Amino acid sequence: GEDVEQSLFLSVREGDSSVINCTYTDSSSTYLYWYKQEPGAGLQLLTYIFSNMDMKQDQRLTVLLNKKDKHLSLRIADTQTGDSAIYFCAESRGSASKIIFGSGTRLSIRP
Amino acid sequence: GAGVSQTPSNKVTEKGKYVELRCDPISGHTALYWYRQSLGQGPEFLIYFQGTGAADDSGLPNDRFFAVRPEGSVSTLKIQRTERGDSAVYLCASRYLAENTGELFFGEGSRLTVL
Numbered sequence: 001g002e003d004v005e006q007s008l009f010l011s012v013r014e015g016d017s018s019v020i021n022c023t024y025t026d027s028s029s030t031y032l033y034w035y036k037q038e039p040g041a042g043l044q045l046l047t048y049i050f051s052n053m054d055m056k057q058d059q060r061l062t063v064l065l066n067k068k069d070k071h072l073s074l075r076i077a078d079t080q081t082g083d084s085a086i087y088f089c090a091e092s093r094g095s096a097s098k099i100i101f102g103s104g105t106r107l108s109i110r111p
Numbered sequence: 112g113a114g115v116s117q118t119p120s121n122k123v124t125e126k127g128k129y130v131e132l133r134c135d136p137i138s139g140h141t142a143l144y145w146y147r148q149s150l151g152q153g154p155e156f157l158i159y160f161q162g163t164g165a166a167d168d169s170g171l172p173n174d175r176f177f178a179v180r181p182e183g184s185v186s187t188l189k190i191q192r193t194e195r196g197d198s199a200v201y202l203c204a205s206r207y208l209a210e211n212t213g214e215l216f217f218g219e220g221s222r223l224t225v226l
Binding site: 004031033035041042043044045048088092094096097098099100101102103104 | 115142144146151152153154155156159161166167169170202204208213214215217218219220
């Protein structure tokens, strides 16, 4: 079946790096996503990676994919207070398929 | 507007009543998705449409839930004989399938409270 799991909370100091981890079960996953949800706002796509890639970097964001272990991580460099949000890992089998979300990791930033 | 629009933003109803939630996707987006999000949880997939037809309705919890998209644009999620456990935020999302990223664009949701 399809399942996506994440730890519920992460607290980091402002300026440090945040690493949010995710595991998934569907070996047919083709696209893996990170979405961000801020209070009172809709979910927004942060970044994505194809299953044939190991790493993707986009400014302060680095996504690492270990397909063998079905493990995905999101690293946010130089974490700022504006990064406080819930981060959802998600996967799908293709661009025409449903997207399955994890339960989200709440990132809090301490001064 | 430019984004996904959902109405109503809030709906309070009594147990046993019928509810309709509306989604107006981004113009030109062929795929439309419905999700349900309970407090502290991630979005739970319900159904998605490609054009007018339901391509995957495997997430609908039971036959009280039904969705339509008669003209391939606006969609309505219908819930019959509502129960307290149906209380959640119902999210709609759309995307243009020709794009490789498969990015979903979400609306702000319809918060349903069943008393």
